[in-house]
Amino acid sequence: MHVIEVHGRELEGVKAEAQFAVLPLGSVEYHGPHSPLGTDIILAQGFAEHVAAELRPLIYPTVSFTSCPGKTRHYPGTISVRPSVYTEYLTDIVEGICELGLRNIVLLNAHDANMGPSRTVAEAVTGRYPDASFLLINWWQMVSLEFAEQEGYFKGTTGRGHGGPYEMSAVKAFRPDLVTVQPTDPDLTSKPALASLPYILVEGTPQGWNGYTGQISQTSFEAGTAIVEEASRNMNRLIRSWLENRKRKDGEDG
Template identity: 30%
Template sequence: MQWAERTWTELPGDLQAVSAAAILPVGATEQHGPHLGCGMDFVLADALCRAAAKATGVPMLPTLPYGCSLGHSRRWPGTIALDPILTTQLVAAIGEGAYASGVRRLFIVNAHVTNAAPLRSALEILRARHDGLMVALVNTATLSERVREAHFADAADWHANDAESSLMLAIAPDLARPDRFADADDPDRTEGLVFAHPVNRTSLNGVTGRPSLATLEKGQHLFGWMVEDLCALIRKGVTETPPLSHGFDEPATIPTAREKS
């Protein structure tokens, strides 16, 4: 169920069938150490959301391949970063277009950690502009406890680590250089720090974690979990309604004792 492959006469029916829901995958283009391609984040977002769209019938908007990657500095070639304000504005504009096309439930699926703040800002903008639009921000590495544990197993500030390297072996082997995995390990140096330092001040090669531990089997299992858990979240969101039905433009009233309970 790819938005870009549907005609304008087909999309209204597509949306009606899934309570006007749509998925927006967001990634990044940035260095991922000496052993993974720079497209890792958006390739993961695209593959994950394609699988979820197919399983749930919820249309998937085209994947955004750029994100807020300023923290990766210019020490290593490959990073093409948007600043947080531009990222916020871009995603909010995409949300506006989706709303105009009939979307009322938007799942923003983020596969790059430092997109989280700009994407949350875009959510706030869209929610304030459109009382009838519900927006969810889903970060792929923390979809569920089992997915989180797999990502954080070898580093708290992980990047291009065991989990990400295993995922690329499973879903995009052309992005992986297995012969470089063993020499790509670099420890997490962020424990106890007060400031959020850029990657060039915490890593020697752009990696944080142990890609030497990566295997195809790990990647297959992890990706399977991610698809399963994202689909469960989307299916739940397709049927969710707000706890209260009134909108922000309606005058406030003092609740009765029964309403409070």
């Protein structure tokens, strides 16, 4: 159910029915000549629609404007909100959801730069609402890094780079009309990982970068469909486990 379609007289019934709120997080950001500026909005909304109905979500509109990293903010079409403004804005939104009476909130993210603010907001709001629980989901982490290559869709392009074949194939699965890789669009090769362990590297102009990265000629609807199906399956499994854990906790507290 979408919250924007709920009438005022229906609120009490909806609150009783919904198990959790879903707040999709996107961006308006350059993703290369082959990709729409609303890439992250399409992905956030698309995966929100793939949350299983039997889990009883209440879906909120996508937060579309956010902070964008230095490496994309100067490319045409990118709209970047100051991080402090975005953090305060997101705080007001999730506190409004809590004030409605919902305490289980999924922040369903499709934009890398939203990860830090999302965690910051969740930590702050749970201080004011101790009974609240936030599940932060980055859709691209719902599929193993090697999945698409192991399935035979990509070759030598396992990364999930910005505007690359992994991300844009997923967009193509939702909106095949909006991803158009042309023969003149160059494939780009990013530098190898610095280590096998997790790390964060922030650069204004990374190697193998022109507002996007990756072997974009490998983008395909078939790969995107497989990625979206796998991500959705794992996402719903994660949400179901979270809700079951919440019920157990509520039972113990009761």
